[in-house]
Amino acid sequence: MRIAIVGCGQLSRMLALAGLPLGIKFSFINDNYQQATDCVDGLGRVVPLTKDWQEEQNIHNLYNRLGKPDLITVEKEQVDIKLLKALQAHCDILPNIEAIAACQHRYREKQLLEKLAIPTSPFAYSLPANEALKVLQLPMVVKSCRDGYDGKNQWVLKTLADIEDFDRLNIQDYIIEAWIKFEREVSLVSVRSKSGDIEHYALTDNIHENGILLQSIAPAIDQNNTLTIKAHTYMEAILNAVDYVGVMAMECFVVNDELIINELAPRVHNSGHWTQAGSVTCQFENHIRAVAGLVLGSTASLGTTGMINLIGNEQPPLSSLSVLSTLHWYNKLVKAQRKLGHVNFFDKDQVSLVQQMDDFQCAIKLNNIS
């Protein structure tokens, strides 16, 4: 079996590293002409998308150059839907194109959540900020419908002056959301098979800084399972509504024991990287199992697990590893604010885990200074 993945980043890398042991071969579509392919080099064929891909003969050639994959999946939501539709003439696209389309545009995502009566923050679509002020209160946050990730293309509006400034920018295609004063952020990563089976990983506590995920700990603190039960209900409603196949992630704000859904990702997710160390089957293998039509692997947790993202570090911090931690380094070109790798931590309880993660952070800081 051969699977092609759209995208050549670290998620494609880890999908391939999890799928190669199953005897599955991989190809990667480089749909970003400037993107380096270091993450996936050596793990399968890398085929750059040519600018004239729209012609029928060229799509046919692309499919052939990919090695005639049995199916195509994605490592990101920002994929040209027209490209996926053209490729669908040759093989399955999983998760299905409608699901990817819904998650790649914040307004369509909001519509999906509202249709399913799943709590999400109040919003206005493509209104000037001063109009949005009639339905929302300050502070508000503006998010580009398409190009926002890791906190990019977002604007926080705190004052009337901010509103005037933003409206002058003349940004297109955005939503303006009420600013949610959340207590903490959690996420749920789940997987649905072709036959409709759903498995959930443990609810995960996440800490972001400037919109970038810094660290996760799983299982999340969740008295009486209140949040977990709600998260499962919402996730199952979404997965079944769009007949989803593969791994999906749901990011949520926690406010007074309620979940407010912030974002969906139709793919493996940074807040599920801990599953490589802390679950029977990691999210990457389970995404491959799902789209390949196999029975899902167990998502059961094996202990308490944490993950720290390595952002803009110069070297894999091998000497800072401990007996209960391991590293995933993505082979990327080093750039400030870029996710270059992550470290997973495993422990018997949350207290020792947090101590371990703190020790690692200190060791990293010392290394960077010396």
Added chain:
Amino acid sequence: MRIAIVGCGQLSRMLALAGLPLGIKFSFINDNYQQATDCVDGLGRVVPLTKDWQEEQNIHNLYNRLGKPDLITVEKEQVDIKLLKALQAHCDILPNIEAIAACQHRYREKQLLEKLAIPTSPFAYSLPANEALKVLQLPMVVKSCRDGYDGKNQWVLKTLADIEDFDRLNIQDYIIEAWIKFEREVSLVSVRSKSGDIEHYALTDNIHENGILLQSIAPAIDQNNTLTIKAHTYMEAILNAVDYVGVMAMECFVVNDELIINELAPRVHNSGHWTQAGSVTCQFENHIRAVAGLVLGSTASLGTTGMINLIGNEQPPLSSLSVLSTLHWYNKLVKAQRKLGHVNFFDKDQVSLVQQMDDFQCAIKLNNIS
């Protein structure tokens, strides 16, 4: 960091798949001119050994073509010691050459065990079988000193006629061992770091057929830890005696709560494949951590784990996988009696594990018949 491995088989494949996430790059020396390199294709540079490697300039070229690795390790004991010594002029060889040399020759291995007063079966070295009969009783087993693995180049002598037949074969360089009537076979896989730290994986129960490992279950049945304590003592004596760095495996016969050491392997081992599913850090990552000079990862078990070798199967048995099993397929050319992959099983207790493994064996048989 770049590590070169001598050999292009499944052990090199799994070492690379475990080391790539750490940001380590790999090269492979193909020292067997007929060997296909499918197992490691795409995971790093593959450099075939040329027949004139002995010349100093050619060794220099080989080292350069490997990408000037920081160190060289092995996936097998049958490596030309002269080649390793020549390469040592350029970088470290780990485990050290003396340890590999001792384990690659059954008589030297026996000498090492006897020097350390570790129990092993009585034997005669390079005597005709009819002479060996003066010190050993029938049945006896003859093992080539160098070329025996998976039951190859071994002869069981049960009668005086067998003895005459064997002596007429005129075989060179062998040992004749007393046939051990063992109750069961266990193995211990351990790892020693550059700083001398030693970690042991759980003792493993193994079942062989015609000299080939069929399946493993870990932890092994071991009342009061009697066998485990002995195995640790023997292993630590061996590792420290030869200043070993990396993973070593020790195969043992169990007779009346005693261990009789059958064989040492200076490398990752088939009976440790279960560690991919059932331990915090698998044997492959720990070998890489040891030779790379890193702190060892935890060898703690996460539950009960089993492994079934896939021998001479035509296809990866993806459709036979269950929620608690996963597959490692090696991408080899299919041949009868060849190890083509293995399946790891994880479970909460030994009873459910054995049931799961039986179900898998049945599913495989049905698939092969239909």
